[in-house]
Amino acid sequence: MSIPSVVRGGVFVAVLVTLPMLGLQHWFLNLLVFVLMYATMSSSWNLVGGFAGYPSLGHAGFFGIGAYTLALIFKDQVLATGYEPFLLLPLVGLVGALVGWPIALISMRTRADVFAIVTITFLFVVQTLAFNLHSLTGGSQGTALPIPPFSAAGFELPFYYVMVGLLVFTMGLTFATMRSKLGLSLVSIRADEDKARGVGVRVIGVKVLAFSVSVGITSMVGAVWAYYESFIYPQFAVDPLITIAMVLMTFLGGRGTLWGPVLGAVILESGQQLLTYQLGAVQLYLIAYALIFLVIILLLPRGILPTIEDRLRLRRRRRRTAAAAALPGGPPSSNVADAASMLGRGAT
């Protein structure tokens, strides 16, 4: 672990922890809670969509599963302290991961397009179930969660800190993955799955593990969201736009990087709030989202951070080559640096 990444991580956590002490207004704290939720979800999507190159379109289904799992656990209960739902988040994550495991096992036997087909179909199945299983979900009437007994003055704070915890957990997991054999396996799957299998990567196991962990985290975020909203409806708990947001944020920041999804979430979620105020109508917001998406994929397919990093490395290399050319022996090889950059071990 190099010093700069420790410093960077420490500063990030310190800023997140101290931010609410600046006496922020409610609307801003509320915005931050949502930014943190999307940052966590994009980071979790990145684990499977970014590293392994399997673009899941069904993560919103797991968000909904998390939301309804918490709603079912606390049905008709009155909370004493208000922290009970947070303590049960690991359980919710486990439920999500357990649902995701067989889905991944079935759909990841073949290639990425079948995987995408299964995950998007799964999303609509979960939505249909949320509408139809009246006894469990209340159908389109929605279902209520216990009201959080927090004071109005600091209502957002518990949610904020829980989300900071989840984000740091997810980023820590991403960081550990990137530094481990697991991360290398995932990246090798994205690069060339057949070759990865050929050199002995346990392809199926690695993919299924990444997917289960990823959807487990997403379900936990869904649970926090449900508790924060206190009343959930199928069309918002299982919303294809949530999937799109996760994918979009990861792509914007840079998939397969540690900070990319977070950067994407900060930009897009604040932008989205602004758009909602400015444009008002949901339909225009849909068009704007789709257009941003198309522009990013066509003009910036690798995302902001990898693009910047490439520029920097190119400049460094040029400088180094110029320096080396002055010496006898020619320029040094840069293969090692290139291989390392595939894992995003450079500036990101």
Added chain:
Amino acid sequence: MHALVQGVILGILTGGVYALMASGQTLIFGIMKVVNLAQGAMVIMAAYLAYQLFTTFGVDPFLAIPITTILMFGLGVGVELLFLRPLRREDKSELSLLVTFAVALLIEGVLSVTWGTTYRSINAGYANSSWTLGRYQITVVRFWAFVLSLVALGLLFWLLNRTRFGRAVRATVQNPESARLLGVEAQWVSALGFGLGAATAAAAGSVYGLLYPFTPGSHYDLISRLLSIVVLGGLGSVGGAVVAGVIVSTSSAVVAATISPAWSEMTFFIVLILVLLIRPRGLFGSVNRGAI
């Protein structure tokens, strides 16, 4: 038993329309290896075009099909040229999924802004009439929808099997590299193929508008249905899509008639999972996905 037979009749008649939508989608996959998530949105868009032609000019939705087909063909070619062609080859299959999803959202957004989000339906004069055959009802609309789907599918097969363009398409599906070596202009086959896929969506869209009320969000209902059909038939196999369209539609209609309409949606997903467990390449898919 009565409900069962009625369900089968209904399913087969509706299956023609699904077969038409899915054949376009599987054709696009066969040519370009792109899963077109915007197929459903294009169907709904065509339904709105037919709706507008009907309410403003009184054009019967069946007669509107040539117009909508040409418009949607143009749109399909445009989408391919603008959004899919620029993608880099190494991550094309991954990015194309997201691009077509974005196109679907874009279409949904444009439709919502233009027509609003309330349900629309095309109420042609014959919309509610039906024939009685023994103890079974056959609605006139569904019957003609079925006939029209057969005609459109016949045209598609004629185009694929009897024309020069069709030969180029089939060659590309079987082996893109060899086709290119033999002088097939793969770029144009892709653009025209995507247009053709959109055209089948247009033909199906007019009919869909007659059969069901729709909103801009209706394409979400179609995505999972079409994808299950395409996977069951075998990705890239047009004939497979036709057979699978009828099978899936019939089983879902039977579930709706015998168990509950709410659960018929689940039929699609169960079919999909069963196919992937038992025969991942689908009914008619070849191992290297070359069939058409």
